[in-house]
Every structure is written in structure tokens, then in C-alpha cells.
Amino acid sequence: MLDVSREEIVEGSLARALLVLAAPLLVQNLVQVAQQVIDLFWLGRLGADAVAAVGLNFPLVALLGVVAIGTLVGTQILVSQRVGADDLVAGRRAAVNGTILGFVLGLVVGLVTAVFAGEVIGLFDTTPRVGEMAATYLTVYALAMPIFSASDTLESGFVGWGDTRAALYINVLAIGTNAVLDPFLIFGWWLFPELGVAGAALATGIGYTGGLLLGIGMALRGRSGLLIDRSVLVFHTKDLREIVSIGWPNAAQSAASQAVRVVMIAIVTVAGGTAGVAAYTIGAQVATVSFVPATGLQHAAQSVIGQNLGAERPDRASRTTWIGVALAAGTLVLVGAVQWFVPETLTLVFVPDATGTELELTADYLQILAYGYWAIGATYLLRGGFNGARRTRTSLVATLLQYWAARLPIAAVGVYVLGAGVVGVFWAVTLSNIVAAIGLGLYYRHEVADGMYERAAEVASGEEGDDGERPDAETDGNGDEGTSAAAATDGSGAG
Template structure:
């Protein structure tokens, strides 16, 4: 671990950043592959099963947003404490993150399991899919404590600079899920045929296996957690919530707008518009994997350099990360712009007609915004690494609610509008699907300009040096509490 810290606070920034990011990018690829494989097996049950599970996606997205608090809080605080050579403090943070994740997961998961049927009805489940959707959601919800606890331990490893451990935990989670899917869905050998419930149980089994591996790695030489680190304090929980809660708010903001946008697309573009929007979302989720992985790696590197009293390297890490990520996403965007048709058919081979035309148009418009996504991801990683996670929350609040949703609503017929709690948010101008497409890319570009300007202002005012002073004060407060 000392070698890893030395590379982060003294070694080559580009090489160390990429080395940390590669396992995280691979981890995200594994997660995407899991979604594809789950859909493949469920598709063998028929359209109703796929629709039932698909309806739970926005609900699960919001549930997992609540588990982001212990994850992000653990990663950032661990990275800062490792940078400051405070191994015991880092271990205590992991224990507190684990405890917080178990509690939040149990409360949220238990509540959702009891209220699964009303929840799926609220998101639009009809009588044909409501029962299956409720079964899937309620069963997966019971696994949230395991998923949250596994994520908190992963965050501890990533904060320490051990991104490979996080990759192996995710590989174990997905591998068990993939193996159990056909066994529990269709019934093979001693396993009963459970259908949609079987798919949910396979997911929970994956969470359990990932958690068990994470515990084994944490207790072993990779982290060396021990009984002496299990001493819970209110100050540690307060620090986790202070850093992690704004990122939970950020996730809730983005997920809620995505749910509303589906309604806008359905009204403005019908089935063809929904197909294009769905394909575009899937393509973009794959294209931004390098940006997400590099941002997570940069977040840990910035945190460790802040803890090590190296504000210069924290700033350079952010700038180098922006350069690498912008170049990577610009290349991917160029490919997508040149051959949008083959890219679309790679995801949906049978796409044709108006749906195909919309998709080609959307993929080209999306490509313009990829470098902007890279800028936002890496600059916010710089803020997050210093502990200023509220910046991420405000940035997404303005991006999604201030730009994306109002502009997308212009696609609606004049008689329609998007409403928030019964109040009209924006009138429709009947601009059609291009308004939605440009709303997505335009909000990404606007966010890059806004976050970039704010970052330059913060750096001039001593962003990283101030973070070092704040980290020292927090460490002193934690020590006095102990």
C-alpha cells in the first residue's frame, strides 16, 4: 500500500491516473454486460417479463442513489487520510461507511419490499405487469443492505488506490448473478423455475457473493481491518454524511429528471422517439465509461494529495485528467458521428423507419457533447476530492432542472407541458424530438462552461490549499473525539 501511495503523491500523474482508472472502467463494463445478460435471459420469458423488470429501473435508480452517501463519503475520506499517512483513521472510516450502508440499506430495502406494489403502480405498471414488477422490486430491495455494504468496502479500496480489489468484487457479483440467472429463472436440476422472482434472487445472490469477497479482502492483507478499528463515533458518521449526502442529492436530481424525460419523449415522439431515446441512452452509457472511471480515479488521487499536503499535484491531477478524458471521449464521439447507423444497429439490429432516423439524428447530436461530459466529470472529481461535494449537487441541479428539462419540454405540443407537483414547468412549442436531443447535449455543454468557470474561480481562491487546511482541522477534531 505504501508503494501505491508513493505513486499517487510522487509518481507520474498520467501513468498513475490511467493505472487506477483501467480497473474501474473494466468494472463499469462488467456492470453493463450484466444488464445485457439479464435482459437476454428474461427475454426468453417473454415481453411481459422484460417490461416488468424495465419498469423497476427508475425506482431502483433512486434507491441506489440513497446508498451513494456511504460510498462517496468513504472513498473521499479514506483517500484524504491515506494521503496523510493516517491508516487507522482510514480504517475507522471504512467501518463507519460499512455500518451506515447496512443501516440505510436495511431501512430503505425493508420499506420498499413492503410497499413494492404501490410503488410500481405509481411508475405506470399496468395490471398485466404490476404483479411481476412488484415481485422483482420487492425481492431485489431485500438485497440492498448487502449491495450497500459491498459498495462501502469497495469505496475504501478505491480511496486507498486499490482499484483492482474493487474490480474483483464486481466480477464476483456479476459472475454469480450470471450463473444463477438461467438456473433460477427456468429451473435446472435441483433449482425450481421461479421466473422473474428467480432473476431477482440471482441479483441478490450476486450482491451476497460480492459482499463476502469484499469482507474477505478487507480482513486480509489488502486492507487489514481488525477489531480495534470497530469503535463507532458520531463525529465519523457526521463527516461521512457531510461529504456523501450532496452526491446522493445529485443522483436523485438526475434520476428524477430522467424519469420525467421519458414522459416528454413519449408525448413528443411516440414509439419511434422512445426507441431513439433509449438507444441513445444505452450508447452514451457505454461511451462515457472512460470518463466515469477516470473521474473516480482522479477523485482518489486528489484526495490523497490533499491529505499529503500537495495542493500542486491535486490541481495537476485534475488538469491532466481533463486532458486525457476529453481526448478519449472526443475520439469516441467522432466515431459515433461518422457511423451512427452501424452504432445504432449494434444495439438494436431490427431498428428501422422513423425510429432509425431519429436514432441516427440523436447519436450525432449526442456526439457533440461528449467532450463536455468529460470536462464536467473530471472537474467535479477535483471538487469532490477536496470534500466540496455540494458543488456537484448544485451543478447537476442547474444542468437537469435549469436547462435539460425546460428545453426538452419545448418538444411538446402547445397544449401539453411538463408539470412538477401540479405546477407547469415549461410550455410546449411543438418543436418535436430535435428539441429533446439538443436539450441533452446543450445541458452538457452548458454544464461544462459553468463548472469550468467556477473551477477557475475556485482555484484562484485557493481551492486545494483551503481543502488541506480543512482536512487538518477535521483530523484534529476526530483525534480529540477519540
């Protein structure tokens, strides 16, 4: 019922393949959201300073995650295309090399961040106590970065193989362990030391260590054909180059969107004060939960597209994208309708003690966001369509245009020229999402008609030569480097 084979992906119902692959990813995303809620629940018992310290780390942690995004997206797409081409040995080897690369890059970035954690937190204008707690949390979290990065990349290898349930199992173990350990390490329950905010970061690190070990165990034992043995435990430089070539635009895309959020919050602060920032933050949190179906479908679509290109079925790759667009946009229209009718209720769920002004502004933002939900669903899947063809650079350019060429200018005009206040920022988010969906849809249609998938299929289905090297896969025939994305989504699209 919840299994889908390679033959079904390249020959069977595309809608079923998308839904079956997306279902575990949807649950996985919900579990990750639950982890954030649980962490905040326990940290809230330490007081507002602890919550502020961890909240201060959110954008920093997101930037650290850029390292994992590049390796996991590159690994997913490379594995999926090799599996589609029935080159299973090369697919397994790509999963191994991607995981190793994720660990090494995570180790380098994590160590540098840990050494300079105090200086990084010192850049923020905060109280000494909050600053000290934030630096402690960041140090512990950074030291666990190689585990986070390797675990996420190994998960993406399973997803690219078409086994999204394995990724779900890894996440459930990681986050379940984190949830159980949180109170023990934060408050010093039973025999455990009382570590405060450092305990929350350590619980996350231990949880992901368990998830990574589970993933390695499943791969060593063999699951759905993904078996790691001595024959694929090979350091392969060309695999590494392809993973980086495919994945780096997604890492840059994530970094660009995070940078824009910092500027947008600055504008919101000027235009709406504390109440405006609260509304903007709550809206982004609600939207993150609402967009879970779209993110799951995007990851699933990238694997289905990659495998069909490897199997030299470009027609099915194109149909996969449009089916995914219809499913994601349609689902988010329904979600948006619910959000439009009960914005106050949703606000009080997240912030029970919201003031009158905060409640009013947040309700306005949630209703304005709802008008563009369909566009975000469509954009996620259109990016997935380009990503599956290794056109991740296209996703990067689309994100830069959406945020820097549309969202920021519209927000600035709304606030500083039209005098619309923080509501002008809210409309800038929705309008930029709609512009991105329409523009990317038209460009996608043009590129498909111009043979994008046929060229990508030639690259993806290329046989290895006698020396074990695959043909150069870094161009798609247009001079554009190959690409992909999913983890490279820009978050909720609401920030």
C-alpha cells in the same frame, strides 16, 4: 505494472496514477454493463412481459441506489484524505464505519420498499400481469439492498485507499455469480426452483453477497495496507457524521437527475411518440457504454486528489483535475467521432429489429449526442475535482442547474415554441452538457485561484486530537460544507 503506491500518488506521475487507478474501474464498469445485457438476454426468453416488468423497475432501482451513493462517495473521499495524511488507522476505521452505515441505511430503505412494493408498482399504468411480475422483482431486489449498499461502500473504501483492483475483484465475483445463476433460478434448471423474474433479482442478491464476503475477507487478511482488525472495529459517530456530510449532496444529485429523466421522457413521449421514446432510450444505453472511460477516471481522480490534499499537496490536486479533464475529454472526442460516423450500425447492435422511423431518429440522436461528448468527459472530471476537496455540494448545484435550469427549459422551448419535435429534446441534452462543462470549468478555475485546495488541504491533513477526534472538517473556509462525488455522477448525461 498495475500497482500504484501512496508515495507514487502524492509524489510521482499524476497521469500514470490516474490511468493505473482508472483501468480496473473501467473494466468494472464494462462488467456491470455486461450484467444488464445478460439479465435481459435470459429474461427475454420468458417473454416481453418479463422484460417490461424489469424495465419498469429500472428508475425505481436507480432511486434505491441513491442510498448507497451517499455512503460510498463519503467513504471514498474520507478514506483517501486520511491515507494521504498518513493517518492509516483513521482511514481503516472510516472504511469500517462507512460499510456499516451503508448496510444499515440499505436495510431500512429496503424493508420499507419491500413492504410497499405492490403500491409503488401500482402507480404505473401497466397490465396486471406485468404489474405483478414487477412488484415481485422489486420486493426481492429491495430485500437485498443492505448487501448492495454495504458491498458498494466497502469497494469505495478500497478505491479511496488507492486499490482499485480490489473493487474490480469484488465486482467480477458478484456479477460472474449473477450471470451463472440467472438461468438456473429463472428457469429452474437442475435442482433449482423456477422463480422467473424473482430469480433474476435473487441471482443478483446472491452474487453481491459473494462479492461482499470477498471484500470483507480481503480487508481482514489485509491488502495494500488496508487491514481490518479489532483496533478499527469501533463505532465512531464523528466518522459517520463526516461520511454523511460529504456524501449526502451526491445522493441528492443522483435523485435530482433521476427525477428530471422522468420529466424528459414525458416530453419525449408527447413530441416523438413510441419511436421517439425508443430512440431516446437507445441513445442513453449507447451513451452509458461510451462514457465508461470518464466514470473510471472520475473515481480515480477523486482518490488521487483526496490523497494529495491529505499530504498537503494542493498544487498536485489541481493538476490532477486538469490532466483528468484532458484525458476524459480527449477520449470521448474519439468515441464521439466513431459514433457520429456509424450511428445506424450502433442502433442495430442494440435493437436489431428497429423500424425505419426508430432507426432514423436514433441515428439523429446519436450524432447530436456526439457533439457534446467532450463536455460530458470534462464535467465528470471537474465534479471529481470539487468532490476530492469535499465540495460535493458544488457538484449537486451544478447538476441541478444543468438539468433543471438548462436541459428542461431548452427542451420545452425546442418542442413547444420552435416546433422542432423530439429533435429539440435531443439538442437540449447536448447543449445542456456543453453549458455545464463551460460553466463548471470557469467556476472551478475561480475557486482554485481563490484557494479552494489550500483550505481543503488544511482540513484533510488535520491531526487527530488526544480524544481521537479530528478537527471539524465540514467547512472549506467559504462557509460551504465539504463535499465529493463519482458514484454521484448523473449516469450517462444522455437521459
